[in-house]
Amino acid sequence: MHRVLYLVQKEFRQILREKAFIGIIFVMPFIQIVVLGFAITTDVKNVTLGVVDYDKSSASRRIIDAFDKTSSFIYMYNLESEKAAQKKLDEGLIKVAIIIPENFERDLRSAHAPVVQALIDGVDGNSAGVATAYVSQIARKLQIEWLQDAGVAPQVLSKMHLTQIEPRMLYNASLESKNNIIPGIIAVLLTMITAFLTGMSIVREKEIGTLEQLMVTPIKNYELILGKIIPFIIVAFLLMLVGILAGGLIFGIWVKGSIVLLFALSILFSLSTLGLGIFASTVSKTQQQAMFIAWFFAIFAILLSGFFIPIQNMPDWVQVVTYLNPLRYFIVIIREIYLKGTPLVYLLNETLAMGIFGLVTFTLASLRFHKRLS
Amino acid sequence: MIPIKVENIHKNYGEIKALKGVGFQVNEGEIFGLIGPDGAGKTTLMRMIVSLLFPDEGNILFMDRDVVSNNAFVRSHVGYMPQRFSLYQDLSVEENLLFFGDLFNVPKEKQHQRLERLYNFSRLGPFKKRFAGALSGGMKQKLALSCMLMHEPEIMILDEPTFGVDPVSRLEFWNILGTLRDQGITQVITTPYMDEAARCDRIALIYAGNILALDAPDKIIADFPYNIYKIASEVPHILFNNLKSVMEEKDIQLFADGVHVIDRNKMGINEMRNFLKAYLKDDEEPAQSNANLENIFLDLMHEQKEQV
Numbered sequence: 217m218h219r220v221l222y223l224v225q226k227e228f229r230q231i232l233r234e235k236a237f238i239g240i241i242f243v244m245p246f247i248q249i250v251v252l253g254f255a256i257t258t259d260v261k262n263v264t265l266g267v268v269d270y271d272k273s274s275a276s277r278r279i280i281d282a283f284d285k286t287s288s289f290i291y292m293y294n295l296e297s298e299k300a301a302q303k304k305l306d307e308g309l310i311k312v313a314i315i316i317p318e319n320f321e322r323d324l325r326s327a328h329a330p331v332v333q334a335l336i337d338g339v340d341g342n343s344a345g346v347a348t349a350y351v352s353q354i355a356r357k358l359q360i361e362w363l364q365d366a367g368v369a370p371q372v373l374s375k376m377h378l379t380q381i382e383p384r385m386l387y388n389a390s391l392e393s394k395n396n397i398i399p400g401i402i403a404v405l406l407t408m409i410t411a412f413l414t415g416m417s418i419v420r421e422k423e424i425g426t427l428e429q430l431m432v433t434p435i436k437n438y439e440l441i442l443g444k445i446i447p448f449i450i451v452a453f454l455l456m457l458v459g460i461l462a463g464g465l466i467f468g469i470w471v472k473g474s475i476v477l478l479f480a481l482s483i484l485f486s487l488s489t490l491g492l493g494i495f496a497s498t499v500s501k502t503q504q505q506a507m508f509i510a511w512f513f514a515i516f517a518i519l520l521s522g523f524f525i526p527i528q529n530m531p532d533w534v535q536v537v538t539y540l541n542p543l544r545y546f547i548v549i550i551r552e553i554y555l556k557g558t559p560l561v562y563l564l565n566e567t568l569a570m571g572i573f574g575l576v577t578f579t580l581a582s583l584r585f586h587k588r589l590s
Numbered sequence: 591m592i593p594i595k596v597e598n599i600h601k602n603y604g605e606i607k608a609l610k611g612v613g614f615q616v617n618e619g620e621i622f623g624l625i626g627p628d629g630a631g632k633t634t635l636m637r638m639i640v641s642l643l644f645p646d647e648g649n650i651l652f653m654d655r656d657v658v659s660n661n662a663f664v665r666s667h668v669g670y671m672p673q674r675f676s677l678y679q680d681l682s683v684e685e686n687l688l689f690f691g692d693l694f695n696v697p698k699e700k701q702h703q704r705l706e707r708l709y710n711f712s713r714l715g716p717f718k719k720r721f722a723g724a725l726s727g728g729m730k731q732k733l734a735l736s737c738m739l740m741h742e743p744e745i746m747i748l749d750e751p752t753f754g755v756d757p758v759s760r761l762e763f764w765n766i767l768g769t770l771r772d773q774g775i776t777q778v779i780t781t782p783y784m785d786e787a788a789r790c791d792r793i794a795l796i797y798a799g800n801i802l803a804l805d806a807p808d809k810i811i812a813d814f815p816y817n818i819y820k821i822a823s824e825v826p827h828i829l830f831n832n833l834k835s836v837m838e839e840k841d842i843q844l845f846a847d848g849v850h851v852i853d854r855n856k857m858g859i860n861e862m863r864n865f866l867k868a869y870l871k872d873d874e875e876p877a878q879s880n881a882n883l884e885n886i887f888l889d890l891m892h893e894q895k896e897q898v
């Protein structure tokens with residue numbers, strides 16, 4: 217068992233001598249959190265808007281004001297006709313056109329259910345969906361105001377069915393996307409570091425021939441594997457800490473739950489990614505090959521994790537596939553602990569699933585790794 | 591105890607037959623050389639002795655134990671130096687030495703005693719803080735050897751240890767091996783260099799997966815039944831082509847400084863001179879010479895090729 221310590225010591229000597237490594241550990245998570253935290257936003261902001269006002273009443277004026285005031289929209293044009301709106305949409309000058317029909321105010325007051333039409337540029341499906349939701353929301357707000365003005369009692373009001381709210385309203389003002397992004401990035405960083413660096417570090421010894429030398433020593437298989445993974449688990453944790461600090465200092469998002477639990481479950485999760493790294497090293501002769509294999513699996517894990525794309529939006533069969541993805545469970549765990557402070561009791565299913573995958577992957581990969589040349 | 595016994599080893603890589611029934615025995619305290627060109631099967635055999643590869647057929651006994659079923663024993667009692675330099679280039683000389691001491695469970699106090707001794711004979715002491723990657727070729731090989739000596743193995747397996755090393759360092763390296771032999775360490779070494787073969791106690795000439803000859807180098811030379819005549823020449827390849835028309839190809843050998851002729855029919859030097867006169871320039875004349883290992887190896891190689 218002492219030999220594991222010597223291997224770890226040796227590995228750290230090498231890591232510390234590689235200047236690029238220090239950069240990877242401390243600078244990479246910081247930059248990723250900052251850049252991605254600001255850049256990857258699913259919040260809709262600054263959507264260009266045009267309005268065709270056939271009514272020109274005080275009610276239609278209110279609608280235009282409401283859109284003008286919110287930061288989600290930029291009111292660009294007051295348009296003559298639907299045709300003009302269509303043209304602006306085609307030219308890409310506006311993303312949304314609101315068409316207020318003639319006699320809008322009169323119909324509204326006489327309860328004739330006027331129809332406000334919204335033309336939305338659907339190229340960016342996500343923005344379109346959110347813009348639709350915002351349009352409905354603003355319309356609803358205005359209706360409530362008008363009804364209150366008209367003297368409808370609040371009790372009655374609460375029972376009335378007003379403008380239907382778009383059901384794809386996944387995002388609301390209080391849940392900003394950076395809350396999702398930061399734990400997500402930390403999970404992805406952990407995946408990459410543990411899978412890539414472990415695999416590459418083993419294959420590097422293959423490339424320079426030291427693995428052949430190591431094989432002809434009394435060192436045992438499991439000692440060799442432990443000696444390789446322990447340093448990278450430590451590196452991965454340092455990197456997580458830097459990521460957590462960056463998220464806290466820059467975005468003010470700190471871990472709400474137990475940090476011990478977070479790290480404990482991260483080790484459990486890492487079993488799968490370390491297993492992937494070891495597997496990649498057993499089938500590769502060069503670092504490039506190991507990198508490619510690790511990347512091939514990692515990209516699927518990340519895309520099917522629910523980090524960028526909500527799993528419930530995926531086709532049924534893909535949703536089934538995601539159950540085979542340990543990162544799927546870890547994304548849930550890290551978000552829950554990070555944002556809600558959820559205790560372990562409510563995360564048992566995910567923990568169990570992740571643990572089983574981790575143990576199976578890690579064991580299979582370790583069995584493939586043996587001290588013999590092929 | 592027999593340090594190493596190799597019995598009827600066969601090994602195939604797919605279609606390629608790397609070893610075709612090789613057998614020999616290494617005696618205690620000797621330097622045993624496996625001599626042959628690249629691709630002869632030397633490295634495959636070495637890797638099998640240290641249990642990195644399994645033979646398809648045959649047995650290898652390491653200190654009287656079967657290698658395949660006792661690989662842990664082999665790996666803790668052997669000092670193995672692979673063909674390529676395989677130490678950590680980004681660790682210093684001392685860190686490399688201590689690391690291998692640690693891996694072989696050598697107690698710390700002992701490690702430091704041995705370190706001093708190894709520095710003494712390898713003369714690496716002044717460079718102990720230098721990264722292994724920054725050493726010269728000769729020093730790298732001495733370091734690799736020293737790392738293997740940290741656990742004081744009874745048997746050392748050295749695969750082309752002097753490959754790419756300058757002549758002066760090669761000589762120094764062989765002197766170290768001689769010292770180790772005097773201390774009783776059995777060594778199996780491979781080399782493509784015939785001058786190094788002569789420094790071994792016993793050698794096996796190996797070609798295309800077969801052993802062609804197996805004995806002490808002097809004995810192999812003494813047993814060669816024919817005379818060799820050396821014809822020094824400025825343009826050996828032209829001379830070689832000329833001689834091809836009158837002599838059998840297996841009896842003429844092209845060297846950098848001339849052509850060596852094997853007197854297989856026992857003509858004697860004078861008759862040979864007359865016989866070849868017409869094909870030689872004025873300054874080219876056959877001279878009596880002793881067979882060396884290279885002559886013998888080339889001749890045996892030719893014989894082997896004819897059989898196939």
